[in-house]
Amino acid sequence: MVTLDDFKLDNIDPEDFGYTLLKLEKSFGTKFAYNSFKDAKTFGDICDIIESQINLKDKDDCTTQQAFYKVRKAIGLTQTFNERNIEPQTKLEDIFPRSTRRKNVKQFQQALGFSVDILTMKTWLAVTILIGFVLSLITFFFSWQLAVSGLTFFTLFTWTVSKFSKELEISTIGELTEKISRENYSLARRRSDTVNRNEIVKTIQDVFISDHGIEREHLTNDATLGWR
Numbered sequence: 001m002v003t004l005d006d007f008k009l010d011n012i013d014p015e016d017f018g019y020t021l022l023k024l025e026k027s028f029g030t031k032f033a034y035n036s037f038k039d040a041k042t043f044g045d046i047c048d049i050i051e052s053q054i055n056l057k058d059k060d061d062c063t064t065q066q067a068f069y070k071v072r073k074a075i076g077l078t079q080t081f082n083e084r085n086i087e088p089q090t091k092l093e094d095i096f097p098r099s100t101r102r103k104n105v106k107q108f109q110q111a112l113g114f115s116v117d118i119l120t121m122k123t124w125l126a127v128t129i130l131i132g133f134v135l136s137l138i139t140f141f142f143s144w145q146l147a148v149s150g151l152t153f154f155t156l157f158t159w160t161v162s163k164f165s166k167e168l169e170i171s172t173i174g175e176l177t178e179k180i181s182r183e184n185y186s187l188a189r190r191r192s193d194t195v196n197r198n199e200i201v202k203t204i205q206d207v208f209i210s211d212h213g214i215e216r217e218h219l220t221n222d223a224t225l226g227w228r
């Protein structure tokens with residue numbers, strides 16, 4: 001049984017930690033030096049190391065607000081929706097009608113200047129695919145040929161379904177601006193060569209929360225890395 005205690009920093013697998021660092025590199029538009037984190041023992045260490053390697057001009061302004069303005073402008077340029085009526089609580093389904101959603105989202109991303117994934121597959125399809133992968137892995141105990149065939153089929157099926165998915169992963173403009181600020185921090189800013197150093201720790205927390213479901217209260221400076 002999964003409990004809240006399972007969603008803590010000291011339960012993160014080293015490989016999953018590596019994937020999270022790659023996302024942070026992408027978000028901040030930087031490249032962390034090799035073995036930078038080999039001596040890190042706490043979340044505070046992670047934040048200090050990342051901050052020391054972000055060599056951008058410090059500018060005290062709000063990235064989420066800038067992301068909101070970029071989103072609003074991109075929508076105004078590409079969608080039949082008055083950008084003056086766009087607010088954080090505006091529903092994405094009102095801006096991107098289901099019938100033309102994939103086309104409209106693509107146009108929006110082109111105007112925005114970078115990609116942000118907001119479309120996903122139906123829940124029942126995701127569950128079906130997950131069950132298919134699990135059953136295929138179990139089949140390895142009986143027939144590796146059948147297992148490989150199953151994994152290949154569900155991998156191709158997942159790729160095909162993702163190309164036609166129309167479900168919205170998030171609901172509002174506010175959630176979209178938060179996602180952009182988290183996943184594309186530098187690109188969300190008015191000037192990508194700047195950073196608000198007061199936002200760095202929160203952004204790192206946001207990525208860990210999104211990736212691993214950890215509560216913010218568990219991402220303190222002295223929260224330990226369990227695999228150390």
